Amino acid sequence: MNTERPADALIDLAQEFRDALRQSVYVLRRLDAHAELSSAQLGVLKMALDGGARVGEIARDLGVKVPSATEQIIRLERAGLLRREADPDDSRAVRVLATAEGRAAIELADRRRNERIAAILATLGRDERDAISAALPVFHKINRSITP
Amino acid sequence: MNTERPADALIDLAQEFRDALRQSVYVLRRLDAHAELSSAQLGVLKMALDGGARVGEIARDLGVKVPSATEQIIRLERAGLLRREADPDDSRAVRVLATAEGRAAIELADRRRNERIAAILATLGRDERDAISAALPVFHKINRSITP
DNA sequence: GTTCATACTTAGGAAGCCTAATAGTTAGGA
DNA sequence: TCCTAACTATTAGGCTTCCTAAGTATGAAC
Numbered sequence: 001m002n003t004e005r006p007a008d009a010l011i012d013l014a015q016e017f018r019d020a021l022r023q024s025v026y027v028l029r030r031l032d033a034h035a036e037l038s039s040a041q042l043g044v045l046k047m048a049l050d051g052g053a054r055v056g057e058i059a060r061d062l063g064v065k066v067p068s069a070t071e072q073i074i075r076l077e078r079a080g081l082l083r084r085e086a087d088p089d090d091s092r093a094v095r096v097l098a099t100a101e102g103r104a105a106i107e108l109a110d111r112r113r114n115e116r117i118a119a120i121l122a123t124l125g126r127d128e129r130d131a132i133s134a135a136l137p138v139f140h141k142i143n144r145s146i147t148p
Numbered sequence: 149m150n151t152e153r154p155a156d157a158l159i160d161l162a163q164e165f166r167d168a169l170r171q172s173v174y175v176l177r178r179l180d181a182h183a184e185l186s187s188a189q190l191g192v193l194k195m196a197l198d199g200g201a202r203v204g205e206i207a208r209d210l211g212v213k214v215p216s217a218t219e220q221i222i223r224l225e226r227a228g229l230l231r232r233e234a235d236p237d238d239s240r241a242v243r244v245l246a247t248a249e250g251r252a253a254i255e256l257a258d259r260r261r262n263e264r265i266a267a268i269l270a271t272l273g274r275d276e277r278d279a280i281s282a283a284l285p286v287f288h289k290i291n292r293s294i295t296p
Numbered sequence: 297g298t299t300c301a302t303a304c305t306t307a308g309g310a311a312g313c314c315t316a317a318t319a320g321t322t323a324g325g326a
Numbered sequence: 327t328c329c330t331a332a333c334t335a336t337t338a339g340g341c342t343t344c345c346t347a348a349g350t351a352t353g354a355a356c
Contacts, residue, residue: 014265024172026211063174092303117162135283143171240334
């Protein structure tokens with residue numbers, strides 16, 4: 001006998017999903033712990049590659065307000081990882097560009113983190129990796145649905 | 149021709165996984181945004197149900213250091229959502245217990261968040277929900293592998 | 297050429313987390 | 327017994343990241 005209405009099953013899945021979200025925060029903290037670049041900084045810096053980006057674009061992409069992005073940008077600029085310059089098309093705007101050091105820092109930080117995760121993924125069974133692989137796009141889709 | 153060695157495929161999956169982690173942080177921020185209780189507080193408060201928990205247990209379970217747990221506990225105590233009392237078995241320890249208001253707050257906060265997620269899950273196809281469902285345990289397993 | 301909108305910065309503040317130092321309690325060995 | 331080492335929690339101080347509100351400068355539109 002089915003005592004569970006469909007709605008309840010959805011709520012249960014939602015609860016599990018939320019638990020996974022919460023865990024993700026802890027995992028990301030661990031991953032950031034002894035790193036030279038935090039995930040937040042890495043996110044900003046990556047936007048500054050390939051022709052750079054405007055401050056507002058960076059903020060939008062990272063899901064934060066403009067002042068928060070400015071703060072990170074200033075910090076990274078002081079560290080010599082990116083530079084700011086006036087946007088030639090719009091003097092109100094500021095273009096943010098990664099320096100050579102910035103690019104090197106991204107490369108290093110990304111590689112270290114990816115290798116650490118990859119080592120864990122390597123211990124999984126093929127079916128487990130497939131499960132992750134199949135879920136990531138859906139995960140992405142769900143996350144996009146949650147707007148401010 | 150297969151130009152991709154297995155190791156590269158793992159690194160790629162690791163990168164995608166990391167992107168998902170990063171997004172999770174943003175999602176959780178959105179979810180917390182106008183909530184009466186933050187996710188961090190909700191986590192602490194949930195540990196204080198069913199006979200309560202010691203400060204150290206709470207910290208361990210939530211993946212933070214003891215002083216961080218203490219801080220949350222004090223905040224929640226001031227809000228009247230939990231109370232602290234001496235552990236009868238060990239006078240060094242402190243037992244943390246949710247009050248009736250605390251239990252009500254958990255119930256409300258959980259319900260609101262779960263309903264919001266469930267509404268999004270409801271828009272997915274069955275195969276997409278299945279993908280999420282299958283991946284969550286693996287996700288959990290990976291997260292447990294990443295230790296400080 | 298005002299006026300309104302846009303882009304960013306500055307200022308101030310809150311939430312969370314951390315380490316180091318402290319106080320009190322327990323437990324174990326001389 | 328008593329002394330020391332280990333453990334539990336709190337306090338103090340500091341960092342990061344985020345936010346809102348207010349200010350400056352530029353662009354666009356009438």
